[in-house]
Amino acid sequence: MGNLRHLDLSNAAFCGLIPQQLGNLSGLHYLDLGGNSYLYVDNLRWMSGLSSIQYLSLNSINLYKEVDWLQIMSKLSSLSELYLSSCGLDSLNPSLRFVNFTSLRVLDLSQNLFYHEIPNWFLNLSMSLLKLYLSENSLIGNIPPSIFNLQKLEYLEVQLNSLSGKFPESLGQLKHLSYLNLEGNSLGGPIPLSVGNLSEMQNLNLARNKLNGTIPKTLGLLSNLVSLSISLNFFTGGLEEVHFAKLWKLKELEMSHTLLFFNVNSNWVPPFQLERVDMSSCKIGPKFPPWLQTQRSLQFLVMPMSGITGNAPSWFWNWSSNINTIDLSENQIKGDVPDILLNSVVLNLRSNHFKGRLPRLSTNVEVLNIANNSFSGPISTFLCKKLNRKNDLKVLDASNNLFSGELSNCWRYWQSLIHLNLGSNSLSGKIPYSMGFLVKLKSLRLQNNSISGDFSLSLKKCLDLGLIDIGDNHLSGTIPLWIREMTHLIILRLRSNGFKGNIPLKICQLSSLRVLDLANNSLSGPIPNCLKNISAMAVPEPNTQDAYFDSLEYNFGYGSYIANLMLVPKGNQLEYEENLKFVRIIDLSSNNLSGSIPVEISFLFELRFLNLSQNHLMGSIPEKIGGMKELESIDLSRNRISGEIPPSLSNLTFLNYLDLSYNNLSGRIPSSTQLQSFEALNYIGNPQLCGEPLPKICTINEEAHNRTSMGKTEDNSQNSSFSMGMGVGFAVSFWTVCGGLFFNKTWRHAYFKFLNDIKDWLYVTTILKVNWILEKLRSNHLN
Structure with missing residues (x-):
């Protein structure tokens, strides 16, 4: 194929060694092998035959074995574009002073393993290079001057490295630069004034660094700027009108998590029309920015935690009806939401002071989060309103409000719901049968209300449920056996109700369960001794563990909605959200459970929190509890557990909460840094327990008993054999002696004569000793 000029084998699922015969294609101009992540090379010397190559892509191919890749490829004099992303390269050969890439215009070395500084040989590319990609390489040190000598450079990506030092003053030399991404480094100092020289700049991303100081006014000279991101830095001061003087093309502005604020006139009309603005955690308040009203193209308005107080302005709701995503959460905005038609796809008003009843929804609305407000009235008014029946709502979070009345029977109109949270209101009545229409539901939270009745049979139809939280209500009856059919269930929280009866064995069939409260x-x-069958608590998670939590998360434009949960892992109530994926908990406390702690519970090697307190449990603590290496918290208090504390408990290096108080435990507390670090209160109420941190010191008998018990624990099988042998030996000896005395008359007479002689000897010896003592006392008295 000597005349072949263009060969594209990208993303073709090839594997194995790249054949060196490709080097015979001397006329090849274009070669793309990228995206075949199972291809590898022993060396690249065969590439010297590609004398006409102009475009070369080896993205995702393993080049780790070839240490001379740079020298080999720099000899390809016609090479114009070189793509080596994710190739396992670990060196840019920083000691080299000269690299002969005379024609190179595009160089992509992103996502490799360069744990060193950016080399100075980039200086040799100053006359040709247009695009340079160095992102995600763990590069360290300062940005070298050689980068800023690339006079023709248009595109520079160096994000997600470990670059440090001050933001370089020489940035303004790159007058052709249109795209600069330095996000996710540790660059410090202020933005230099020379930024105003970057007249071609369209996209400037400096987010997630350690930049400080005020924003230079020369930034307002970048008339071609479309996107500006300066979030997550230490900038201070105000943004004035001059900062935006010539930013006519600006579409995206991200300045979240800084101390910046707008210092503009109330009647200021910006020169731009934004499509996206993120001012999270900025000092925007106390009033709504009036200039926002001039923005007619806005699609994303994100201003949570911005210090906005008072009533929402009268123009806001009509103006916002065409905005795709609105996030005003965690401010102090007051007032009613007027009876208008909400039209935003995502509307997050969480944690404000809104009140009144809920408005109407258009079919565009997918996420409505109004949690932690003061909305009131019967929830049925909203759910059963005819104008709300045609909806495409995926997420409804109305928790922590003042809604009242019974859960309506109108759920057949809300069949698109995936996440529903009506917790912490004043709802009453039973779980309605129509909830069975919510077949797409993945999380259901009705906690902390006054809902009564049984565990509704209607929920049996919601087979995709991954989270059920109906705790802190007045539900009664038994836990249904059909719970086993919810094979996707990750979290089951039924605490603080009136459920009775046994814990059904069917619950052990929920292999994905991570939270059982x-x-x-x-x-x-x-x-149940079958709890070990809950594999999510017994075996380590695969690398795809986050996939299990897709049922607890809903992704949308700028972020996601994540289901939260209140748990009591260490005696205190805590809220879990994103970290919920790491929780493994069994909490069966404050019930009437009896019997012993099943030894099978020791096989739950991934369990982190175990609470069996305030029951009627007896027996001993399982000896192999120390094998549950992930345990952080154990509460077995206020039961009737006896025996000694297993020595293996001292092996739990992550244990930071332990309560064994008010049981019948005995013996010495095993010695370990871990167990002695807890207070005496954690062991109080066990009268036979001794040793630090308790004030009771172990006696010699307790020490010996403890040593014996330690020996039993350390080698149980050996002691079992020893005990068995001792029992057999005792029986043999007993019947050898007693049998001989019973059947042999001569032995029997001799044995009893021996006992008689011993008795006479003891009698005479005792009398003589007593007489000697009396004589001694008489003699002392006379003296």
Whole structure:
């Protein structure tokens, strides 16, 4: 194929060694092998035959074995574009002073393993290079002057490295630069005034660094700027009208998590029409920025935690009806939401002071988060309103409000719901049968209300549920056996209700379960010994563990909605959200459970929190509990557990909460840094327990008993054999002696004569000793 000029084998799922015969294609101008991540090379010497190559892409191919890749490729004199992203390269050969890439215009070395500084040989590319990609390489040190000598450079990506030092003053030399991304480094100092020389700049991303000082006014000279991101830095001061003087083309402005604020006139009309603005955690308040009203192209308005107080301006709701995403959460905005038709796809008003009843929804609305406000009235008014029946709502979070009345029977109109949270209101009545229409539902939270009745049979139809939280209500009856059919269930929280009866064995079939919270009910009977079958608590998660939590998250434009959960892992109530994926908890506390702690619970090697307190459990603590290496918290207090504390408990290096108080435990507390670090209160109420940190010192008998018990624990099988042998030996010896005395008359007479002689000897010896003592006392008295 000597006349071949163009060969594209990208993303073709090839594997194995790249054949060196490709080097015979001397007429090849274009070669793309990228995206075949199972291809590799032993060396690249064969590439010297590609004398006419202009475009070369080896993205995602393993080049780790070839240490001379740079010298080999720099000899390809016609090479114009070189793509080596994600190739496992670990060196840019910083010691080299000269690299002969005379024609190179595009160089992509992103996502490799360069744990060193940017080399100075880039200086040799100053006459040709237009685009340079060095992102995600763990590069360190300062940005060298050689980068800023690339006079023709138009595109520079160096984000997500570990570059430090001050932001270089010489930035303004790159007058042709239109795209600069330095996000995610550790660059410090202020933005230099020379930024105003970058007249071709269209996209400037300096987010997630350590930049400080005020924003230079020369920034307002970048008349071609379309996107500006300066979020997550230490900038201070105000942004004045001059900062935006010539930013006519600006479409995206991201300045979140800084101390910047707008210092403009109330009647200021910006020269730009933004499409996206993110001012999270900035000092925007106390009033709504009036200039926002002039923005007619806005699609994303994100201003949470911005210090906005008072009533929303009268123009806001009509103006915002065409905005795709609105996030005003965690401010102090007051007032009613007027009875208008909400039209935004995502509307997040969480944690404000809104009140009144909920308005109407258009079919565009997918996410409505109004949690932590003061909305009131019957929830049925909103759910059953005819104008709301045609909706495409995926997420409804109305938790922590003042809604009242019964849960309506109108759920057949809300069949698009994926996440529903009506927790912490004043809702009453039973779970309605129409909730069975919510077949797409993945998380259901009705916690902390006054809902009564049984665990509704209608929920049996919601087979995609990954989270059920109906805790802190007045529900009764038993936990249904059909719960086993919810095979996607990750979290089951039924605490603080009136459930009774046994914990059903069917619950052990929920292999994906990570949170089992049945605390504070009236459950009785034993703890199921099949809990070890819940594999999510027993075996390590695969690399795709986050996939299990897709059922707890809903992604949209600028972020995602994540279901949260209140748990009591260490005696205190905590809220879990993104970190919920790491929780493994069993809480069966405050019930009427009896029997012993099943030894099978020791096989839950991934369990982090175990609470069995305030029950009627007996028996001993499982000896192999120390094998549950991930345990952070154990609460077995206020039961009737006896025996010694297993020595293996001292192996739990992550344990930071332990409560064994008010049981019948005995013996010495095993010695370890971990167990002695807890207070005496964690062991109080066990009268036979001794050793630090308790004030009771172990006696010699307790020490010996403890050593014996330690020996038993350390080699149980050996002691079992020893005990068995001792028992057999005792039986043999007993019947050898007693049998001989029973059947042999001569032995029997001799044995009893021996006992008689011993008795006479003891009698005479005792009398003589007593007489000697009396004589001694008489003699002392006379003296």
